[in-house]
Amino acid sequence: MVNQIFYVITVPMVYLAVAWCLVGIAVKVARVVKAPAHPFTLKVFPDKDHPVPSAVWGALSMPTVRRHNPTLWVFLILFHLGVVLLILAHLDLMPWFNIYPADSPNMIGNGAVGVVVTAAILYFLLRRFASPLREISVPADYLLLFLLFCIAMSGDIISWANSWSENGFVLTKQDFGGYLNGLFHFSWDDPAATIDGGHYVVLVTHVFLANLFLMVLPFSKIMHTFFAIPLNKLRRG
Amino acid sequence: MDAKLKKELIQTFSERLSQAAKMYLENCSRCGLCIEACHAYASSPETRYTAVARAQNIRRIYEEYFKKGKIAKKLNEAVEFSDHWMEKVYETAYTCTGCRRCMTYCPFGIDTGVIQGIAKMLLITADMEPKTLEMLADMSIAKGKTIEKTKENFATAAKNLEKEVLERWRSEGGEEVVPLDVQDANVLYVALAGKHSIIPAAAIMNAAGEKWSLSYFEAVNFGAFVGNPAKTKEIAGRIIDEAKRLNIKEVVICECGTAYRVMKHMTGEKPFGVITLVELIARYLEQGRIKLDKSKLPGKVTYHDPCQIARQGGIYEEPRYVLNHLTDHFVEMTPNRQANWCCGGGGGLVAMGEKDFRMKSAKVKAEQVKATGAEVLCTACENCHTQLSDLNEHYGLGVKVEYLSDLTAKALVQD
Numbered sequence A: 001m002v003n004q005i006f007y008v009i010t011v012p013m014v015y016l017a018v019a020w021c022l023v024g025i026a027v028k029v030a031r032v033v034k035a036p037a038h039p040f041t042l043k044v045f046p047d048k049d050h051p052v053p054s055a056v057w058g059a060l061s062m063p064t065v066r067r068h069n070p071t072l073w074v075f076l077i078l079f080h081l082g083v084v085l086l087i088l089a090h091l092d093l094m095p096w097f098n099i100y101p102a103d104s105p106n107m108i109g110n111g112a113v114g115v116v117v118t119a120a121i122l123y124f125l126l127r128r129f130a131s132p133l134r135e136i137s138v139p140a141d142y143l144l145l146f147l148l149f150c151i152a153m154s155g156d157i158i159s160w161a162n163s164w165s166e167n168g169f170v171l172t173k174q175d176f177g178g179y180l181n182g183l184f185h186f187s188w189d190d191p192a193a194t195i196d197g198g199h200y201v202v203l204v205t206h207v208f209l210a211n212l213f214l215m216v217l218p219f220s221k222i223m224h225t226f227f228a229i230p231l232n233k234l235r236r237g
Numbered sequence B: 001m002d003a004k005l006k007k008e009l010i011q012t013f014s015e016r017l018s019q020a021a022k023m024y025l026e027n028c029s030r031c032g033l034c035i036e037a038c039h040a041y042a043s044s045p046e047t048r049y050t051a052v053a054r055a056q057n058i059r060r061i062y063e064e065y066f067k068k069g070k071i072a073k074k075l076n077e078a079v080e081f082s083d084h085w086m087e088k089v090y091e092t093a094y095t096c097t098g099c100r101r102c103m104t105y106c107p108f109g110i111d112t113g114v115i116q117g118i119a120k121m122l123l124i125t126a127d128m129e130p131k132t133l134e135m136l137a138d139m140s141i142a143k144g145k146t147i148e149k150t151k152e153n154f155a156t157a158a159k160n161l162e163k164e165v166l167e168r169w170r171s172e173g174g175e176e177v178v179p180l181d182v183q184d185a186n187v188l189y190v191a192l193a194g195k196h197s198i199i200p201a202a203a204i205m206n207a208a209g210e211k212w213s214l215s216y217f218e219a220v221n222f223g224a225f226v227g228n229p230a231k232t233k234e235i236a237g238r239i240i241d242e243a244k245r246l247n248i249k250e251v252v253i254c255e256c257g258t259a260y261r262v263m264k265h266m267t268g269e270k271p272f273g274v275i276t277l278v279e280l281i282a283r284y285l286e287q288g289r290i291k292l293d294k295s296k297l298p299g300k301v302t303y304h305d306p307c308q309i310a311r312q313g314g315i316y317e318e319p320r321y322v323l324n325h326l327t328d329h330f331v332e333m334t335p336n337r338q339a340n341w342c343c344g345g346g347g348g349l350v351a352m353g354e355k356d357f358r359m360k361s362a363k364v365k366a367e368q369v370k371a372t373g374a375e376v377l378c379t380a381c382e383n384c385h386t387q388l389s390d391l392n393e394h395y396g397l398g399v400k401v402e403y404l405s406d407l408t409a410k411a412l413v414q415d
Helices: A002-010 A012-034 A051-061 A063-068 A070-091 A108-127 A139-159 A173-184 A200-219 A221-235 B003-015 B019-027 B033-037 B039-043 B051-066 B070-075 B083-094 B112-125 B131-145 B147-160 B162-168 B199-207 B222-226 B229-245 B257-265 B277-286 B317-326 B355-361 B363-372 B382-394 B404-410
Strands: B187-190 B212-214 B250-253 B273-276 B301-304 B376-379 B400-403
Touching (some): A002 A012, A002 A200, A012 A200, A012 B019, A051 A063, A070 A108, A108 A139, A139 A200, A139 A221, A139 B070, A200 A221, B003 B051, B019 B112, B033 B051, B051 B083, B083 B112, B131 B147, B131 B229, B187 B199, B187 B229, B199 B277, B222 B229, B222 B257, B250 B257, B257 B273, B301 B363, B355 B363, B376 B382
Parallel strands (some): B187 B250, B301 B376, B376 B400
16 A cells, blocks of 8 residues: 555656646746736836846846845855756756766765755745744745755755765665656656665655645745746836 | 625726736745835834735735635635725735835835735725825816816916016016916926925026926826826826827926826826926036026035935936035935935825824934935925925924925026
8 A cells, every 4th residue: 555655656646746837837827928017117217228137137146135135145045056956966867867977876966955955945944933024924935945845855865864874875866867767758667666675765755745846836936936037027127 | 894895806906917916916935025125114113014014915815816725825814805904905005105115125026016006996996095185186187177267277376476486587578487388398397286396497497498388287196196097097198188289398297206107107108208307407407508506505415315206217316416516515315316215205195194104104214314414405206305394393303305496496597
């Protein structure tokens, strides 16, 4: 029974979550695109000479945060850069995507990227418990950060703490690569057949939480990933 | 609250959901950066006076009626329309001056003004809008409809101002001192109801030898204050029609920030230019069409950037250019320009009275003025002028609050 649940989580649920996420994002974006444009300009002066590049740079570098809360800015930059690196690191697990050497037992960053991201999430979560942020936070803010924290922690166990054992990685980068490659090629193979051992349950937990996150994403404020640039464009005219 | 009204409120809300509004309502990460941006919170640190808390009052309704999923609604603290919640909506609409300083803090640039606009329309639908503002807006519209009947009285009133204009600038014989209905004029000057808004501008334009005409209509747009787009358009439309009829090159808006923003940015394309009086004065100085005597303005002078012409209009350097022709003792406020603190009187608060809240919420402004050590506090917006005068009295700042146009008119050098 447990094996069957693990299979559902690691294979069919992944497809469902990804499809759900992509459709959800498309619907959300379409709803905004279909809405009427605002009847007048919302820009803030002074004018920017090149509003589009300026909006892109503004969304990526968050100059207003740097100016008004440098500590938060440092954590935000670390978090967002870390997430980009983690996406690359997950792609790099595939045998045909070699940023790190194919025979390396490590993910990109040797586990450090995930730890930095975890620390940043913990900072975002803890600051919400302090006033006045506590007063403006809603339960979804805490739960989303908690979910992200759990995903990052379980990821850390896989990619970093996994290497603490005397014999090196219990599960190697190649093991995970085989699993992801199977998913990518719709093999429907049970990853338990090739990846087994004490840490497998951590992988299942990580995948389950990531599935949840993908399913929640279109309905959450994480949608700012897609709207940060258009939003920044509005204030630049 | 009855079901019919709820339905009407949902309809009103949905009609206000532009692309921008949707993005603003769905993407706030409640990072809290905007908390420190609001003058009301900086003066009286209550969470309800933050941009994010005001927006949450509207966002929570949005979660209820425009988003799906029972769990998501619970987790986002969705609320239904109720009499109690409409009080919160009122707080969103009328504890905010629409200064948009918070936009310069927000990583996404969320415009509280747009969310405030939704709140104001909801209040209108529920018949809870401030009746003073509604009445003033209706009076402006009525004036537009009966203008032919009142033109004669207006002309007489304008004639009565001539003596005071001539005291500032002695015009050539035969020239109209306060001209009306001038076809093909370069400038249609739109003043406020009150001679203080006409006399200095008339003297300056006469000194520059401008071909100008005084508008029959007052610039102020109470439709914008009350948050009714239809009335805002109708009130501005009176002036647009007048400018078209006279084939005007440029409409010059007096020292009224909201009137400028509405005319410049909120009423679509027009066959004439729109500038502020401050820009016109700066242009005259640049072209050498007027000269100013610096000895007329002794003592330290500081300038308050009105949000609606500065942050919302980009008029930052022109007033400083004029002031540098008026005095050698100009001192900047800190912060200034885009980061300047709002005076606390915008968004209709001055027109509504609300003196207790205005004084409480603008303590930070009073402290900012005091720190300059200036004797003269100058600005270019009627709302700001009234609020700053009230702050001056309330906090005993001991400054003289002046209009930039008035200082200019008093310093005109007669050849």
